[in-house]
Amino acid sequence: MTCSDFLKELADYLDDSMDAQTRAELEDHLQWCHNCYVVCNTTKMTIEIYRDSHLYELPDDLRTRLRTAIVSKCEGHKKQVSDPRGQSDAPTAK
Amino acid sequence: MGTIQPKVEAASDEITLVHAAKAGDISAFEELVKRYDRNVFRIAQHITQNREDAEDVVQDAFLKAYQNLANFQEQSKFYTWLVRIAVNEALMRLRRRRPERMVSLDEDIKTEEDSMPREVADWSPNPEQLYNQGELKEILGKTIQGLPPSFRTVFVLRDVEGLSTEETADALDLSIPGVKSRLLRARLQLRERLNKYFKNRTGGDGKP
Numbered sequence: 001m002t003c004s005d006f007l008k009e010l011a012d013y014l015d016d017s018m019d020a021q022t023r024a025e026l027e028d029h030l031q032w033c034h035n036c037y038v039v040c041n042t043t044k045m046t047i048e049i050y051r052d053s054h055l056y057e058l059p060d061d062l063r064t065r066l067r068t069a070i071v072s073k074c075e076g077h078k079k080q081v082s083d084p085r086g087q088s089d090a091p092t093a094k
Numbered sequence: 095m096g097t098i099q100p101k102v103e104a105a106s107d108e109i110t111l112v113h114a115a116k117a118g119d120i121s122a123f124e125e126l127v128k129r130y131d132r133n134v135f136r137i138a139q140h141i142t143q144n145r146e147d148a149e150d151v152v153q154d155a156f157l158k159a160y161q162n163l164a165n166f167q168e169q170s171k172f173y174t175w176l177v178r179i180a181v182n183e184a185l186m187r188l189r190r191r192r193p194e195r196m197v198s199l200d201e202d203i204k205t206e207e208d209s210m211p212r213e214v215a216d217w218s219p220n221p222e223q224l225y226n227q228g229e230l231k232e233i234l235g236k237t238i239q240g241l242p243p244s245f246r247t248v249f250v251l252r253d254v255e256g257l258s259t260e261e262t263a264d265a266l267d268l269s270i271p272g273v274k275s276r277l278l279r280a281r282l283q284l285r286e287r288l289n290k291y292f293k294n295r296t297g298g299d300g301k302p
Contacts, residue, residue: 007210011278015259035214039285042217045292046285047253049222053234055254056139056148058132066135066152067127073153074120074160 001029006036014044112172116163123163127156130173133255134180140250141184143239144191151187155180170264174257178265181247188243211282213289221292237287245280252277 006029012018013026030037058066108129114122131152138151158179159166166175222230238246251262252273263273 007278007282011274011281014281017259035211038214038216039211039282042289042292043281043285045217045221046281046288049230049288050234050238050249050254050284051256052222053231055231055234055238056136058135058152062149063131066149067124067131069153070127070156070160071120071124073157074123077157077161078118078120 001025003029003033003036006030006033007039010040010043013040014047108172109168112163112166112168115160116166123160126172126176130176131156133173134176137177137180137247137250137255138184140238140254141181141243141247142188142191144187147184147187147191151180151183155183158183170261174261174265177251177255177257177261178267181251181265185243185247211286213286213293215289215293217289217292218294221288224292233288233291237284240287241280241283245276245283248273248276249280249284253281 006026009018009022009026013023018026030040108126111122111125115126134155135148135152138148138155139145142148142151155176159176162179166172218224225233238249241249247266248262248268251257251265252259257265259270259273259277262268262277263270266273268276
């Protein structure tokens with residue numbers, strides 16, 4: 001197995017979606033190829049850092065504001081569907 | 095070396111909520127909003143890279159979902175169906191902001207070369223501890239912003255939100271090999287770009 005072969009399989013390896021034989025071949029490659037070991041390890045860290053980062057969390061006040069607006073728009077839609085002549089006056093969150 | 099496991103599991107009562115919402119029960123739909131609004135916001139912000147657009151995407155995606163509940167055939171999870179709507183809304187807003195640039199999930203940048211590791215350096219054992227929370231978020235935000243939209247969309251669905259490859263393909267109308275290829279390249283490009291912040295500097299304070 002070459003480093004390029006290893007890279008092609010890296011995503012499946014990290015996701016544990018491969019057969020036992022391919023996994024064994026990749027692990028054998030990792031035993032002696034330091035570069036692939038480092039790339040594999042740091043790619044795994046990249047995923048974990050993003051997963052645990054809480055990047056782009058929805059603040060509670062905005063969350064409440066958005067939910068109120070969504071529910072209000074849904075009610076407006078429901079009213080319009082049941083009474084097509086009526087006017088929807090659903091406010092937005094802005 | 096361990097593997098990465100997905101984190102999102104649909105609750106078993108979800109289908110009951112969906113049925114109640116389909117029958118017109120808005121409070122049941124509100125429960126679904128509460129369950130997934132954080133996820134939709136995170137996905138929208140990753141794709142649009144704009145807070146105002148992300149807020150609009152959350153509102154529009156849930157409203158569209160509500161309006162189209164009758165068309166939800168329940169062959170996939172409600173969340174996957176909702177993600178599909180949210181991604182489309184987010185891409186539409188991104189196109190509006192960048193009319194000069196074609197924004198498409200089919201966008202498949204150049205060759206494999208762009209993702210080949212150029213720098214191989216080991217990282218500090220706990221790289222995220224080299225920075226405070228604010229600095230780390232800035233680094234991660236700036237780094238993912240540099241990826242093509244199609245790559246960061248696949249990355250956020252698979253690796254941040256924990257959708258399976260099949261669910262991601264379904265939500266994005268991509269083939270499974272298409273998802274896998276974008277995911278590998280997204281991961282490798284992020285890793286390459288994070289090198290300068292996280293690589294091990296023996297004897298230094300770890301900061302560039």
